Amino acid sequence: MSSSLAAQGRNVREAARALAQASNDQRVAVLLRVADALEKREDELLTINAEEVAVYVESGAGVDRLTLTSQRITAMSEALREIAASSDPLFEIVDASVRPNGLRVERLRVPLGVIGVVYENRPNVTSDVAGLCVRSGNAAYLRGSSSAQRSNQFIVDQWRDALRAHDLPEDAVALVQDSSHEVAVKFMQMTDVLDCLIPRGGPSLIAAMREHARVPFVLDGDGNCHIYVDASADLEQALSIVVNAKTSRPGVCNAAETVLVNAAVAPQFLVALANAIPQVELRGDERTRAVLPAATPASVDDYEREFLDLVLAVKVVDSLDEAVEHVATFGTGHSEAIVTRDATNAEAWVRRVDAAAVVVNASTRFVDGGELGLGGEVGISTQKLHARGPMGLRELTCLKWVLRGDGHVR
Secondary structure (H helix, E strand, O other): OOOOOOOOHHHOOOOOHHOOOHHHHHHHHHHHHHHHHHHHOOHHHHHHHHHHHHHHOOOHHHHHOOOOOOHHHHHHHHHHHHHHHHHOOOOOOOEEEOOOOOOOEEEEEEEEEEEEEEEEEOOOHHHHHHHHHHHHEEEEEOOOOOOHHHHHHHHHHHHHHHHHHHOOOOHEEOOOOOOOOOHHHHHHOOOOOEEEEEEEEEHHHHHHHHOOOOOOOOOOOOOOEEEEOOOOOOHHHHHHHHHHHHOOOOOOOOOOEEEEEEEHHHHHHHHHHHHOOOEEEEEEEEHHHHHOOEEOOOOOHHHHHOOOEEEEEEEEEHHHHHHHHHHHHOOOOOOEEOOOOHOOOOHHOOOOOOOOOOEEEEOOHHHOOOOOOOOOOOOOOOOOHHHEEOOOOHHHHHEEEEEEOOOOOO
């Protein structure tokens, strides 16, 4: 491990211990100061970010994730204020009981410690993660990508200034300076520094995490999200939901990638869908192409993929059962939606579909920490242990058992 990374890691670890004991007022004040700083220095940040976007070589989802706008910076600040307004998760008594011998047993929420986040582009993640970590008493140790290094550093500097201003160690928010692959691997193996790792990126990053990480990690996995248009669906409503889920921001994990359409409504719905989203390439099975001859033939790979682009896989199914089976085969456990007016089918979808989030008569784009009242998120977990779905403040804590006695002995 490079000496600079090891030294920085030791400083972050030390800062985490101090931050865990910081008062609620201190932690809130830091968030509010950063929220103000981002708005006051918006022009500086936009200039730095525009320079990084100008030399970025890829297109599509990567550019969208790298790019900051005035609206996105405002959203970053508003997210910090919402997180600051949330109730303090630390030392919350989750449950308590008194044993027959009079011993009182409690479980309290406490910080995890140092949260390591490896992410690609997305400078807004720098602010969101730092806000959630500091508010929950955790240090944020961040390894961003070279494409966003200057934007990330500018944001981190605002956090470090705010921490110092409120008598807290600035290393409670730190950015790895070397963005090489070799250092990323070393970062994933810092068992003496990190308590939890969270990746925010594509399949290659997830694969690297699985291969190299020695620290416990929570996967912010692929979002191969489906929408099933049931035979009983309000088709106007279904059209609005699919269009929003696919086109409002196609490069994010909660965008729809496949629409399953019941055969009873396929002829009418598919024609309307093709007319509504001419900018989207539709890739369909034979039954879809019988209605839409211009659609590209769909392969198995198309049903497995997270396109993160203006491409949508389409399949005609005969029943709810077939739709559920398709999701079980190809879904990634992220977010799965049904559009239906049949309460029985809606409940069956909720009970039978295995995913972090199931959605009834709404867009998958709502599966987001900010939209669900968390203020922000460090990711959307597709795992089942520790955290599942959007990870907010409480998902960045663990439990401590506290036993209160009066001279009890066993």
